[in-house]
Amino acid sequence: MLKDKFFREIENKEHPNEKLIKTHCSYCGMQCGMNLRVDTSSNKIIGVEPRYDWPVTVGKMCPKGVTAYQQTNHKDRILKPLIRDDASKKGTKEGFREATWDEAYDLIVNNFKTLQKEYGKDSLSVFSGVSMTNEKCYLTGKFARVGLQTRYIDYNGRFCMSSAAGGFLRSFGVDRGSTLPWTDVHETDCLFIAGSNTAECHPTSMFRVWEVQNRGGYLIVVDPRETPVARRADIHLDLKPGTDLALANGILHLLIENGYADESFIQNHTNGFEETKELVKEFTPAYTSELTGIDEDKIIRAAEIYGKAPNAIVMFARGAEQQHKGVDNVSGYVNLALVTGKIGRPKAGIATFTGQGNGQGGREHGQKSDLLPGYRKITNPKHVEEICKVWGITPDEMPEPGVSAYEMFELMHNKTIRGLYLLCSNPAVSAPNLNFVREAMKNLDFMVCSDFYLSESAEFADVILPSVTWAEDEGTVTNLEGRIIKINQAQEPIGQSKPDWRMQIELAERLGRGQYFRHLTSAKDIGEEFRLATKGGNADYYGATWDKIDQQDGVFWPCKDEEDTGTPHMFLDKKFYHPDGKAKICALPYRPPAEEPCEEYPLRLTTGRVVYHYLSGNQTRRIPFLKDMCPDPYVEIHPELAKSYDLSHEEEVRLFTRRGEAIFTVKITEAIRKDTVFVPYHFGHEQSINLLTIAALDPMSRMPEYKACAAQIEKLGVKESI
Amino acid sequence: MGRKLFLELENCIGCRSCLAACTQCGGHDQRNRNYVLDVNPFVNRQTMPLMCLHCVNPACARSCPAQAIQIHETGAVLSALVEKCIGCQNCTISCPYGIPKFDVEQNLMYKCDLCIDRTKDDIPPMCASVCPSNTLQWLTEEEIAEKQQQHEMENGKWVTSMPYLESETNVKINLPGILQGKEKLF
Numbered sequence: 081m082l083k084d085k086f087f088r089e090i091e092n093k094e095h096p097n098e099k100l101i102k103t104h105c106s107y108c109g110m111q112c113g114m115n116l117r118v119d120t121s122s123n124k125i126i127g128v129e130p131r132y133d134w135p136v137t138v139g140k141m142c143p144k145g146v147t148a149y150q151q152t153n154h155k156d157r158i159l160k161p162l163i164r165d166d167a168s169k170k171g172t173k174e175g176f177r178e179a180t181w182d183e184a185y186d187l188i189v190n191n192f193k194t195l196q197k198e199y200g201k202d203s204l205s206v207f208s209g210v211s212m213t214n215e216k217c218y219l220t221g222k223f224a225r226v227g228l229q230t231r232y233i234d235y236n237g238r239f240c241m242s243s244a245a246g247g248f249l250r251s252f253g254v255d256r257g258s259t260l261p262w263t264d265v266h267e268t269d270c271l272f273i274a275g276s277n278t279a280e281c282h283p284t285s286m287f288r289v290w291e292v293q294n295r296g297g298y299l300i301v302v303d304p305r306e307t308p309v310a311r312r313a314d315i316h317l318d319l320k321p322g323t324d325l326a327l328a329n330g331i332l333h334l335l336i337e338n339g340y341a342d343e344s345f346i347q348n349h350t351n352g353f354e355e356t357k358e359l360v361k362e363f364t365p366a367y368t369s370e371l372t373g374i375d376e377d378k379i380i381r382a383a384e385i386y387g388k389a390p391n392a393i394v395m396f397a398r399g400a401e402q403q404h405k406g407v408d409n410v411s412g413y414v415n416l417a418l419v420t421g422k423i424g425r426p427k428a429g430i431a432t433f434t435g436q437g438n439g440q441g442g443r444e445h446g447q448k449s450d451l452l453p454g455y456r457k458i459t460n461p462k463h464v465e466e467i468c469k470v471w472g473i474t475p476d477e478m479p480e481p482g483v484s485a486y487e488m489f490e491l492m493h494n495k496t497i498r499g500l501y502l503l504c505s506n507p508a509v510s511a512p513n514l515n516f517v518r519e520a521m522k523n524l525d526f527m528v529c530s531d532f533y534l535s536e537s538a539e540f541a542d543v544i545l546p547s548v549t550w551a552e553d554e555g556t557v558t559n560l561e562g563r564i565i566k567i568n569q570a571q572e573p574i575g576q577s578k579p580d581w582r583m584q585i586e587l588a589e590r591l592g593r594g595q596y597f598r599h600l601t602s603a604k605d606i607g608e609e610f611r612l613a614t615k616g617g618n619a620d621y622y623g624a625t626w627d628k629i630d631q632q633d634g635v636f637w638p639c640k641d642e643e644d645t646g647t648p649h650m651f652l653d654k655k656f657y658h659p660d661g662k663a664k665i666c667a668l669p670y671r672p673p674a675e676e677p678c679e680e681y682p683l684r685l686t687t688g689r690v691v692y693h694y695l696s697g698n699q700t701r702r703i704p705f706l707k708d709m710c711p712d713p714y715v716e717i718h719p720e721l722a723k724s725y726d727l728s729h730e731e732e733v734r735l736f737t738r739r740g741e742a743i744f745t746v747k748i749t750e751a752i753r754k755d756t757v758f759v760p761y762h763f764g765h766e767q768s769i770n771l772l773t774i775a776a777l778d779p780m781s782r783m784p785e786y787k788a789c790a791a792q793i794e795k796l797g798v799k800e801s802i
Numbered sequence: 803m804g805r806k807l808f809l810e811l812e813n814c815i816g817c818r819s820c821l822a823a824c825t826q827c828g829g830h831d832q833r834n835r836n837y838v839l840d841v842n843p844f845v846n847r848q849t850m851p852l853m854c855l856h857c858v859n860p861a862c863a864r865s866c867p868a869q870a871i872q873i874h875e876t877g878a879v880l881s882a883l884v885e886k887c888i889g890c891q892n893c894t895i896s897c898p899y900g901i902p903k904f905d906v907e908q909n910l911m912y913k914c915d916l917c918i919d920r921t922k923d924d925i926p927p928m929c930a931s932v933c934p935s936n937t938l939q940w941l942t943e944e945e946i947a948e949k950q951q952q953h954e955m956e957n958g959k960w961v962t963s964m965p966y967l968e969s970e971t972n973v974k975i976n977l978p979g980i981l982q983g984k985e986k987l988f
Binding site: 091298 | 812813815816817818819821822823825826828843844845846847848849919920923925926928931932933934935936980981984985986987988
């Protein structure tokens with residue numbers, strides 16, 4: 081199904097004494113298809129072979145994908161539980177000793193029970209992630225609320241996808257990251273890509289992006305930097321970091337002014353147009369240009385192209401979303417499609433580039449502080465009742481909503497939260513304002529970390545539990561299209577490592593909550609209960625059985641029952657998910673970034689990824705090829721800016737903000753705004769740019785403003801040449 | 803008939819996936835054999851792969867005093883035969899593109915063999931299999947002709963394609979500029 085012009089029947093190369101296991105990459109939301117090569121005598125993963133028959137990526141992989149297999153049998157794997165008895169060594173790698181699972185579990189259960197007895201159930205917290213299967217994400221939510229009985233659970237999607245989720249919910253009433261399958265992308269006539277360094281962060285989208293131009297279509301890219309995708313764009317809108325909403329309003333104003341609004345679509349399928357039209361009137365090209373720093377001509381031309389395009393797709397990513405108005409930016413960009421009616425049909429719509437492997441599925445099923453499986457709300461009594469039936473608890477046993485990821489660290493600071501179970505995440509690198517966050521983790525009475533490598537966050541733990549890599553477990557993941565796919569096991573877990581779901585079931589048993597978990601003995605069992613728990617929710621996976629996923633090359637949610645083949649295109653019937661079936665065009669007053677440049681901190685600091693690393697770099701910094709290609713962070717500076725500070729290429733400088741400082745090597749390039757500096761965020765300890773970033777949170781999504789804050793550079797003392 | 807490697811340099815995004823994938827080929831001993839260059843790093847992010855072009859009359863093989871560089875029937879110019887290579891490095895000097903690499907410890911030249919254990923069976927080489935931007939493609943002669951025709955001008959000269967650069971090669975190239983003169987949809 082959905083095989084397109086890029087799809088070709090190609091037989092795989094099979095080497096003697098090897099078998100190929102079909103699966104997907106461990107990293108980003110593209111979830112590229114791959115075959116893992118397994119040696120049939122040692123039963124170990126030894127390499128990778130393209131998966132030509134995967135319709136989304138047809139064998140293509142980025143350098144992270146090609147080398148992903150090297151994670152599993154890596155020398156840095158943690159093979160046994162580790163315990164640290166000396167709490168004074170917290171925040172370092174020192175002091176851990178190997179232990180048995182029983183000893184580790186006993187220590188955890190004793191500490192958890194003591195804390196809860198003394199300070200209440202909510203003194204414990206769970207901080208999780210979405211680079212893991214739906215089955216694990218689902219069980220983690222259940223484990224927190226039923227196993228630990230705490231309200232405090234949240235996850236690293238708050239640092240990634242929560243603004244997209246908030247924007248989609250407000251505009252459409254449903255949060256599916258893409259309204260269309262990726263096989264539509266190259267067939268559209270105009271791509272409007274905002275705040276996405278697509279070529280580095282989702283490289284395997286690029287052959288489709290270029291194909292739009294090869295067909296004579298247009299590419300518009302919004303980014304403060306001339307990224308590899310912006311380099312070839314027809315129009316590069318080089319905005320100041322943190323000003324997306326002004327641009328979205330400005331373009332919307334021009335679309336309406338110049339007659340590109342689809343009156344009948346607006347009339348029949350949307351609310352909020354008149355109010356929005358009034359609000360955006362102020363955003364003339366001149367005013368928009370003043371706010372964003374983009375030339376007026378380019379704004380006018382971009383609006384004209386998008387308006388004229390028979391079909392267009394608006395796409396965005398963290399550049400627009402990781403702001404304290406991220407939700408408004410998302411709804412602002414969605415407005416473009418709703419006002420012009422370029423949505424609800426093939427080749428036209430909206431998509432966000434999901435950052436984490438299961439950023440879509442992982443946010444739908446109950447790891448978020450206020451959500452339950454199937455995108456149900458924990459504040460909705462009917463929703464709570466539906467999930468209680470599946471879990472076998474009564475509604476009064478369901479904890480209250482908790483707080484968002486960053487706010488959990490605030491509660492650790494003031495000792496409301498005293499214990500932490502951290503899994504699948506590395507907030508000691510990825511959270512903003514790291515001096516505060518690291519202090520919060522150090523301040524905990526007791527911390528458990530589950531990981532397969534000793535991450536920077538694991539350095540704060542009392543107990544480390546060895547988990548497995550993605551290739552040692554199975555389950556489903558929902559990719560950036562909203563397509564549910566299957567991850568297959570290629571190798572048995574090495575050492576004494578275990579999948580997180582097994583740890584949670586075993587811990588629940590020891591916590592006296594085994595009755596709610598012991599019927600689950602495999603990932604598949606969890607998958608079955610998970611499907612049932614989503615039944616009837618907005619994100620309905622009930623019909624997405626593992627068999628159907630295999631047969632159909634994935635299943636797009638919603639998929640409600642056995643007959644349902646899923647929903648590749650959303651809103652084809654022009655029905656949105658708000659009660660009246662209409663989408664909402666949002667009137668969004670502009671707000672500048674929380675921290676604007678000033679005399680003391682005159683520069684705009686923005687952060688992002690490089691193609692060689694993923695998230696906090698805990699995995700990719702250990703892979704030799706990727707480490708060789710990008711061993712250290714750097715600060716990108718325009719030559720004119722560098723000149724004004726008397727800086728030269730590869731010189732070390734001190735970069736600082738109101739929150740922190742770090743030393744970086746200067747990388748000079750004209751491919752960035754003159755008022756902006758950029759640092760990649762994948763690095764730990766004193767190399768983390770998040771020591772400097774600001775924790776200004778979006779009021780709806782609680783997303784921190786990673787993408788814009790005020791900074792200053794100091795030239796370090798000139799080294800004497802010898 | 804068999805396909806050929808085709809390079810569309812304009813597409814390159816500098817991810818170096820081709821280099822990572824190169825190590826995955828059965829005969830490649832985990833070593834990558836090609837290059838990706840930053841064209842003008844202080845100015846922009848343009849990059850380009852520098853791959854063996856598998857010359858029809860390869861300078862590397864011609865300059866080899868030991869006949870260690872064999873040409874496969876598909877046209878692929880193979881890596882030096884371990885038993886014949888004398889480590890003189892003539893090939894690394896004679897190649898106009900600087901492709902052959904030299905392993906000092908083994909005293910052995912190694913280079914791109916176009917993943918011969920794959921391409922002999924018309925399975926695409928690893929680099930073209932994984933290339934996320936379609937800079938590297940594995941195409942039939944007809945597909946390549948069609949690609950190049952798109953950039954042909956009335957005077958018979960391609961805008962971005964040349965019949966060959968130094969001398970005739972099995973790998974075909976479209977130089978940057980493929981979007982020049984592109985007729986827009988609207």
